[in-house]
Amino acid sequence: MKHIPVTLIVAVKNEEKRLKEFLPSVAAQSFYPAEMIVSDGGSSDGTWAYLINFKGQAPFPVKLLQLFGANIAKSRNEAIGTAKYPVVAITDASCVLDKAWLREITAPFELPEIEVVSGRYIPEANTALQQCTAALTISESPYFTKFLPSGRSVAFTKAAWRKAGGYPQWLNYGEDTYFDLALRKHGCTFVLAPEAVVYWEQRKSIGDLWSQFWCCARGDGQADAFPNSYRYIISIWACMLLSVLGGIFFRPWLLPFIAVVFILISVCLAKRKLPSAGIRVWRWAPVILLVVKTAQTMGFILGTAERVTYCKAPGE
Template sequence: MQHQHNSSNAIKLSVIVTVKNEVSSIATFIESLLNQSLKPDEIIIVDGNSNDGTQEILNKFEAKNKIRMLVRECNIAEGRNFAIANTINEYIAVTDAGCVVDNNWLIEIAKAFETPDNPDVVAGNFQFDCHNVFEETVVLSTFNPERAETEAAIYYPSSRSVAFKKCAWEQAKGYPEWLYAAEDTLFNIRLRQLNFKFVFAKKALVTWRPRETWKALAKQRFNFSRGNARVGIGTEGYMINIKYHGLILVFLLLSMTWSWMMVFSIYPMYLHIKNNLWSQAKKATRKSNRPNIFWRVLLVMEFVRLMGIVGFIRGRLDRYLNKHYIENQMQWMGIKTLDDLEENYRA
């Protein structure tokens, strides 16, 4: 593609994207990149061998020198690394197809890089395009409504809205290509482990639609938890969930023989709701006027935790059966599991 001319003295940013089978949204997404108030110096899109017409749309944009498309059968981490390796600039902005990028996304990222803090990583912000009460409930159940005011916003950006110096990516050895799901979280942790400087760009917004069905939500949460378990992300939280649900299950099973044992399942159930679900559900009622939103959020949160337990157990089994996860993690970041990392750097 021809490199975009910028009248601004702002830094030059390469935008990299991964995509596979996004025919319904890819044109809108690319237009949102082309309409940036700060034009990207280059846009590199790695297509993971789409077969739904996505490539044909990308070809049209490439023919107009708007983007550069690379086709490669790969996972997300491999696609991002391949795209970054082909960039010409030091500053890399990362997002994903399926999103809509706010017109000022890149200029806000550039401003953050140019602050006296001289950051290595700029964590962008994000928001959701909810079409119905289920999607709104999913967001309220899985994201802290006050996230933008927490450390998570700074240190755990989504790779739908993040930017970093290419030298930081190189020193971190890129995204972990041996990990499917949770690869962006582990990459964030690796950058922190290497003491790179993070800042949060609150106005650098990217919008995407949350999971639309119970099935899609289950698959997403299972995969997240499976990926987390393979490398030791959030182990303590998963173990707490297993403890509560294990106690509840034991007493429910015993009640099949001794009905009075059912009473004993109530206490761990109460503690689980009180300690793990109640606060988030109460926050949801302050963010939404939907009827019964409190109970809807409790239900979805519990569903997410059950899927998380199943995914975590499967991920631990993967780690036990396939020693390559341990070997790769040791080679990539010098530790066998995040449980061995200082607490300040863990997810």
């Protein structure tokens, strides 16, 4: 099978530790990119030196861009704008690529009508916290018609990128979701490449987990993405908060009952998704759900307020 030439795009910032696993997985691909462009948003660690070293050893051309102060959307746009080839593949330095990833995610472009290829990402979960997080927060399958590929595993034509207006540089979070929605809005043809897999390590701490979901929800609020889903989350959390406040002021004896019900629901959900796991994993379920849903609620409310006051409206 003959593959068309492709430009591999990666945006980085302070990724020195992750590059030690990511870059070898790029060099180990069964199909090399015609060129690789890495844009650095202004790293203050050893990222730039690590990239220069990789450039000198890579078995394919590597171009490095330094864009001090650029967010991930601007970094990607600048790299895509300088790409020599009509198809670009996007991934993230926080991942490890399967050896066949680039070959599989570019193969569908042999058909001229294909404009966007969605790849898969599989969670890497070594600790109990990571295993429970993956089970409770990641969709079990991308095989549904409206799957929106993450910037961890996607490829598209430069023509489609231009049609969608590029990544939204006014968004610091959730830029890949907004870009996907713009591609769909402009009628771009999507296909799924199920064998195009990257491995994505889950957050290692509760603080990192909060930051991940708070940032994503804030970006969705700024972009007015998935408002109905967030309204549902907010309404559930509002009911829970009112129940707790009602218990505190009127029926304190109800508080233990409310807590037990929440814990049981959380554990049952975790057991359903991880039936072979034990209490070491399930015990994280109440904490994860509380942290994730609270972060999503607060992040989306803040993002919505920011959109109303200063953000660009979706579609403009």
